[in-house]
Amino acid sequence: MANYIFKETQRITQWWLWLLLFGVLTVVLWPLLSQESIDPSQLSSIGIGVVVVLLAMGILYTLRLQTRIGNGRLQYRYLPFIWRWRTYHWSDIQSIELKTFNSLKEYGGWGIRTNFEYWLYNVRGNQGLLVRTKDKSFKLGTQKPQEAARIIQEFDAFKFRNHGG
Structure with a gap:
């Protein structure tokens, strides 16, 4: 990797x-x-x-949403509400996708929201990472979709190497 x-x-x-x-x-x-x-x-x-x-x-x-992805893990926190980094190792993540969404229409606004299908952690904008694990699914808003797409390619390569596709 x-x-x-x-x-x-x-x-x-x-x-x-x-x-x-x-x-x-x-x-x-x-x-x-x-x-x-x-x-x-x-x-x-x-x-x-x-x-x-x-x-x-x-x-x-x-208020700030911080996201870090690399070295085999995804981490995020949403200050001042979520202080500790929530960490997911790539081996625990089933999929990561870049999605376009409407925060206001689908979730009722920005911030920490749910539509009872996914949790959303978003500050602004309409782009985010949809992360699925065995136990939960959530979206992390991003203002850097091109960089996020590169890390998704890296994640997909990791999954292919370790799980055969």
């Missing part, structure tokens, strides 16, 4: 999402920004709103 390694880290970089969140933060802070004096009873509501929006922004900022 060649030592080709596929590494990818995907983050939330959609400008429109960040613009939306900053807009919501502005709306929540508007009573503080627009008035010289504020009713003390409004402060707790504003504070809770600011904390919720900043917490959402913090989670989205730290």
Whole structure:
């Protein structure tokens, strides 16, 4: 087996999402920004709103899907929800395919999702690796389909050599 390694880290970089969140933060802070004096009873509501929006922004900022494939194994994690690398040795994987899909239509959005057939781990886009093992099947989103296709060829060669096709 060649030592080709596929590494990818995907983050939330959609400008429109960040613009939306900053807009919501502005709306929540508007009573503080627009008035010289504020009713003390409004402060707790504003504070809770600011904390919720900043917490959402913090989670989205730290959110990342990391995938590593090579040296006979596939690994992924989805921070901050899955901290430990989930590892599958090639001998435990039945197949890997590059698939095009519609996250919104098939799974109801992006993130960690299921459609009761497959689990999906995706940050954005419509391309991913469909991985099938004996016990489960899941899709890992990718923004590098050409590199992923090369690692799939390597995986297929491994399977052919070790299992006779």
